Each structure stands twice: as C-alpha cells, then as structure tokens.
Amino acid sequence: MSGRIFTGDELTEDRVITCDVCVVGSGAGGGVLGHELARRGLDVVMLEAGGYRTRRDFDLKESTAYSTLYQELANRATDDLSISILQGRTVGGGTTVNWCASFRTPPEILHRWRDVHGVKGLDENTLAPHWDWLEERLNIRDWPIERANRNNQLLWEGLGKLGYSRGTVKRNVRQCASLGACGLGCPTDAKQSMLVTLIPDAVEQGMRLFANVNARKLEMDGMRVVAVHADVLDPRTDRPTGRRLTVKPKVTAVCGGAINSPALLLRSGLTAQGLVGKRFFLHPVVVSTGRFRERVEAFQGAPLSVYSRQFIDRGPGKLGWLIEVPPIHPVLASVTMPGFGAAHQELMARLPYANAVISITLDGVHPEDEGGTVGLRGEGEYTRLKIDYPLTDFHWEGFREALKVAARLQFAAGAEQVLSPHSSPVVMNSEKDVALLNSAPYAPLLCRVASAHQMGGCAMGGSPKTSVVDSTLRYWDADNLFVVDGSVFPTALGVNPMETILGIAHWGSQHVADAVGKHS
Template sequence: MSGRIFTGDELTEDRVITCDVCVVGSGAGGGVLGHELARRGLDVVMLEEGSYRTRRDFDMKESTAYTTLYQELANRATDDLAISILQGRGVGGGTTINWCASFRTPPEILERWRDVHGVKGLDAATLAPHWDWLEARLNIRDWPIEKANRNNQLLWEGLGKLGYSRGTVKRNVKDCASLGACGLGCPTDAKQSMLVTLIPDAVEQGMRLFANVSARRLEMEGMRVVAVHADVLDPRTDRPSGRKLTVRPKVTAVCGGAINSPALLLRSGLAARGLVGKRFFLHPVVVSTGRFRERVEAFFGAPLTVYSRQFIDRGPGKLGWLIEVPPIHPLLASVTTPGFGASHLELMEKLPYANAILSITLDGVQPGDNGGTVSLRGEGEYTRLKVDYPLTPFHWEGFREALKVSARLQFAAGAEEVISPHSTPVVMRGEKDVAMLDRAPYEPLRCRVASAHQMGGCAMGGSPKTSVVDSTLRYWDADNLFVVDGSVFPTALGVNPMETILGLAHWGSQHVAAAVGGRS
C-alpha cells in the first residue's frame, strides 16, 4: 500500500492518527529511519516542520533558497550573534541544501565515544556494512581532482606546494551537472538527498509524510510517549493555521537535528536530569578570502571536493581543524564580506576572482571543552530557542592559527591578496604580512565565525547520569522514545557529519523497530 505526502494546506481540520512509529524530522536521520522502518512493513508517520519542495521549485536564486529551505530564513545564530548557523528546513532537511560532502566517521572519534563516553557496540567495523549500503544507494563516490572547480583546485595546489596532506571528497551525486547550486536545492535531482531517494522509497512502501507540521510537545504517561502534539502551518506564511495534528504512535523517534530535537524534548518537560541541550557542538568556522589575478568563479562547479586534515590534531589543549573551501555565491558573500560602502563594493566587484578557505574546527574532544547549550526562553509550547556557545581563548588561538595557515595556502596558490574575516579586515599582500594576523582582535563580533554543522545536545553514552540516550539511541527515561540524528553525538566529528548521521540511523533502525513489539 502506497503512502502519501501531505502539505499543510491539505489539512483543513484537526486530525488524530495512529501508527506504529512517528518520526519527527525528515533529514539525514529521519529520512533513513523512516525508510528502514517502512521497509520492514511498519506503519510510519513522518512529521516535517518545513515545506515540501522539489526541483521544480529550485530556481538557483539565493533569495528563494534562504527564505524557504533554511532555519529562520538562514538567519539562525547564537544568542550573542557571534556565530551564524546555517541549517536546513524542509523535506530532506540538511541533505536538501548541503554541499554533498560525504565522510565516514573518523575511527578515533568512535573510539573516543567508547572510551570516554561509554558508548557500546558502535565502531567502524559495526557501521561499515551500513555505510556500504548507503554509499551504493546514494551513489557516494569520489570526485576526482580533474573535475574540481578552480576554487577547489587552488586549495589542492596550495596544499601540495606546502607539503600538507590532501584528499578528494566523496559526494552523493548522480549525473551531476556541476552547476554549483547544491546549497540552493539541486534543480536536476543529481544530489542524492533524502528528498529524492529514501523518502520517496518509504512513501511508496506506505509511509505517510506530513509537511508544514511542527511537533510542539510529546505527551507522556509514565515511561511512555502516548502522543505527539503538532501545529499545522500555513505553507504560504509559515505560521500556525490554527489546526492541530495529533499522532498516537507505539514508538516515537525524534530526528529534528541538534537544535530542534533538544528543544522538543525540553518543551515536553523531558530534561534528562538537566542533560538535554548540553554538550552541543557546532564546528565553528573562520573563513579566509584570497583574491587572484585569474578568474576563479567559485559560484560555479561542485562546491566542496578537496580537503585536508593536516591540522585536525594539534596535540593536547589545542584546537584542531579541517580545511575545505565553500562556494561563494553573491548574496552569501555580500553579508559575510567585511567593510561598508565603497570598500564593500570594491570587494564585491572582485567576487569572480575570489577563493575562500574554511577552517572547520573540531571541538568537544579536549578536556573541559563542553561546547554550548540549547535552551528555551519562556514557558509552554511557544517558547523561543536560545543557543549559547561561549568562545574562549582556546577557540580564538585556534582561529588565529587557522587563518595564518589559510593565508599561507592562498599565497602558495598564487593569491595577490588575502583578507581576514575581522570587522576591520587584515589585508595581506604577501607571505611577510601573515604575521599581522597575530595583532588582530579575536573576540565575538570582531572576528566573524559561522557554522553549517550542528551536533550534540542529546548525547548518547553508557550511563543515565552522563547522557540523554543509551547505546541503542533510546531515551533513558522512556520505554518507547528514541533520538536518531546528529544530536546524539557525544562530541563533534571533525568532518562533515551527513554520512555519520546516515550510518547511525541505518544501524539504529533495528532498535527502533524492535521497540514496536516491546522494549528493545
């Protein structure tokens, strides 16, 4: 029996529905989980707060994408505005708008989860068959350097000239036209996101997906979730329509991501002894911009295809980082480029000649580095999210050193000028100027920091005293509640998180399925 995708404007009255499993969220975690449960013949209902949009809606315009496919119109940020947060919102979640980078979890991270955080039964060997299946189904393949755009080739050349480690990135694409619009929604369906792969498969196998439906509260009776209470949103205004959807499942899986999942639990009075929302990690990023004599045109081509983990482990007490490049689209560049008026205009006029290097820092693996918190402002179902992420001297030292490495890489690749992300940018015109970065201000709002990766907030582990979910992803204090997304990571990863979440959900689906017939 085939399922259906419902949108908010189709839900014209209050509804109460029953099912085996309610999956809240349709991104990397929810998409895989919904597919695996439907494949097993279970009755699955999936709730997605965002809209259902397809390639016909993806017009490659930033003004369209940011307002329809991102959380808070792409304006989500920490409470002090010091870190901007790019996060997907819509059917497919982050897989619809990410840049396709696919990395298996570094083995040392899984080992740390086991040895420090008590996670049991989850190692690279255990996850390997799940990754194998996903890589085949999602066409995750290496993107050779010969196909890289000039933005990525410049990083490759700089890494080679300085003798640093370098590699090419695997991407989940099929018949990719290299349009460069990955972050705006793929208009050709080349990106093998949840939107075009596992969610349609699950719907064909009977899953019912409700878009424009915002889960507000889980209703508990003793140790069980008995209902998921949700608002139906008007797809045109993205505001509550006044209609309600209530789902009464046997088992509930929260898959809203590392900000929205903790928020839903907290709105439901599920704080796990104060641990929900704690150990939240972002992979804070600083960006170095190089200007070249040649045209780079970083707004075209596969956006992220080269990486280096040369500096991921700098030793005890030091913040490490992953090196990659982003696409440089005009609107995003305009709000991240420093300066005002004529100086800003001059930099924007040079956009076709710009290369950017990302330093994606790895937090949560050093003693005492507990990341940030997700909490609520106000009471009841209509509270506002609050994300706090203190940046300490530990972070600022890492940002400074990362910017120095980035500048050297860009000069090695032939840059005529390198610009730092400070509010008053450091402008360097050669290797001799890199030392100027030591004298720049490193503090919130004076050095721009961003992140597109959210992890933690519902950490898994070996004890209810230190974690929110156990090693089967079950919430410690409920028999039929699971969390299946990046929020369960006990630390950050140091690589793009999509494939880790995919593999974790594929592996974890067995535990969720078992719970339908009784406690797993």
C-alpha cells in the first residue's frame, strides 16, 4: 500500500496517529532510515519541519532558496555571531541543498572512534557493503578533472605546481547539467538527494511523510518514548497554525541533525547526564578570495570536484584542514567576501573573475578541542536554540596557516591578487605578501568564519558516562529511542559528512528494526 506526503495546509485539525517507527527528520540520516524500515514492511511516519519543495520550485534564485530551504533563512549562527552556519531545512534536508561531495569516512577517524571513544563494531569493513549499496543507488561516481569548472581547475593546477596531494571528488548525480545551482535545489533532479531517491521509494512502500510539522517534544513514560508531540506549521509563513500532530510509535528515531536533534532531546528533558549538546563540531571554515585576469565564473559548473588532504594531519596540538573550492553566487559571495563600501562593491563587480579556496578545519581529534555546545534558553514552549562555539588560539593558529597555504595555491594558479577574510582584509599582490597574514588580527568578528557541516552533540560511545547513544545508536536511558544522524559522531570527520551519515544510517537501520520487534 502506498504512503503519502502531507503538507501543513492539509492538516486542518489536531490529529493522533500510531505507527511502528516515527522518524524525526528527512535528511541523510532520516531519509535512509525511513527507506530501510519501510522496505522491511514497517509502518513508518516521518516528520519534517521544513517544506515539501521539488524541482518545480527550484528557480535558481538565491532569494528563493535561502528563504525556503535553509535553517533560519540561511542566517543561523553561533550566539556570538562569530561563525555563520548553513544548514538545510526542507524535505531531503542537507542532501537537497549540499554540493554533492561524497566521501567515505576516513579510516583513521573510525579507528579513533573505536580506540578513544569506545564505539564498537563500526569500522570500514563493516560499513563497506552499506556504502557499496548507497553508491550504486545514488550513482555516486568520480567527477573527472576534464569536467571540472575553472574554479576547481585552478585549485587542481595550484596543488600540482606546489607538489601537494590532490584528488577528484565523487558526486551523487545522474545526468548532471553542470548548472552550478546545487546549493539552490537541483531544478533537473540530477542530484540524487533523499528528496528524489530514497524518500519517494519509501513513500511507495507505505511511509507517511508530514512536511511543515515541527517535532517539539518527546513524551516519556519511564524509559520509553510514548508520543512525539509536534506543531503544524503554515507552509506560507512557517509559523505554527495552532494545530498539533501527535504520533504514538513503538520506536522513535531522532534524525534532525547535529543542532536540532540535541535541541529536541533537551526540550524533552533528556540530557544524558549533561552530555546532550556537548562535543558539537562544525568544521569551521576560512575563505581565501583570489582575483584572476581570466574569467573564472565560479557560479557555473559542478561546484566542488577537487580536494586535497595535504594538511589534514599537522601533528599533535595542531589544527588540520581539508582544501576545496566553493561555488561563488552573488548573495553567498557578498556575505563571505571581505571589505566594505566601495571596495566591496568593486570586488562584487569583478565576481566573474573571482576564485575562492576554503579550508575546512578538522575539529575534535585533539584533546584540547572539545568543540562547542548546543543548548536552550528560555522555558517551556518558548525555548530557543543557544549555540556556543569557542574559538581559541588553537583554532586561530590553524586558520592563519590555512590562509597562507590557500594564498600560495592561488598565486601558483595565476591569481593577480588574494584577499583574506578579515573585516579589514589583508591584500596580497604576490606570493611575497603572504607573510602579511602573520600580523593580521585573528579574533571573533575580525576574521570571518563559516561552516556548512554540523556534527556531534549526541555522541555515540562505549559508556553512558561519556556518550549519549550506545554503539547501536540507542539512547542509553531509553529502551525505544534512537538517534540516527550526524549528531552521533564523537568527533568531526575532516571530509564532507553526507556519505558517512548515509552509511551509518543504512547500517543502523537493522538495530532500529530489531527494536520494533522487541516493543510490539
């Protein structure tokens, strides 16, 4: 029997429904989990706070995309505004708006989770068959350098000239038209997101998906979740309509991502001895902007297809980073490119000639780096997110060195000028000017930092004293509650996280399915 996708305007009265599993969230974790549970014949209800939008709604306009497909209209940030956070909020979650980069988890990260954090039974051999299946289903394939846009080719050339390691990125696309609009929603359905692959499959197999429904609280009875209470939102205003949806499942899986999942648990009074929301990681990013004589047109073509992990491991006590390039669309560029007034206007006028190099730093793998916290402020119905992410000398040293490497790469690729992301940017006209970065100010709000990757906050591990969920993704203090998304990572990854989340969700689906049998 086929399921259905409901939107908020269809829910005109309070409703109470029952099911085998309630999946909260429809991104990489929830999308895979919902599919696997529905495939097993279970009755699945999926809740998504964002709207249900498809290729017909993706008009290639940033003004449309950021206001409808992202958390807080793409304005989510840490409480001190020092780090801006891009995060999806729509059916398909981050898989609908990400840049398609697909990496398997680095083995050294999985080994660290095992050896330091006590995660059991999760290694590259265990995950390999799950990744194999996902890569086939989602058409995850290498994107050859011959098809790279000029923005990525410049990085490739700079890495080659400096003798740094380099590779091409696998992308989850099928018949990609290289429009460069991945972050705005794919208008041709080439991106093999959860929106166009596993979620439709799950609905065909009976899953009910409720969009514009925001899960607010899990109701507990002892060690069991007995209900998920959710607000129905108006699809046009994104505000509560006053109607409520209550789901009474046998098992609940929280899959809202590394910010919203901890927040839901905290609103429900589930703190895991104070560990929920702790060890939250962002992959903080600094951006180096290059200006070239040639047209780069970084707003067109596959946005991210070249990478380097040359500097991912700089040794004990040093922050490492992954090197990539982002797409450069006007609105996104305007809030990340440095400068003010006439200087900023002139830089924007030269947008077709701009290249950007991003340094995606790897946090959480050094003892001194505990990451940030996700918390709540206020009481009852009026709680609000509180995201803290202290940036210390440890981070600033890494940012400084990453910007120096990025500038050298850009000059090696032929840049005429390179600008740093400082509020008063360091302007470099040749490689000899890179040393000027040493004396630049490195402090919150004086140097722009951003992130599109969120991890941790509900860490898995070998003990309830140090982790929120066990090695089967079950919440330690509840018999029928699982967390299945990037929030379970004990550390960050050092690569784009989508495929790790996909793989862990596919692997973890069996544990969730087994729990349904126990609670039937």
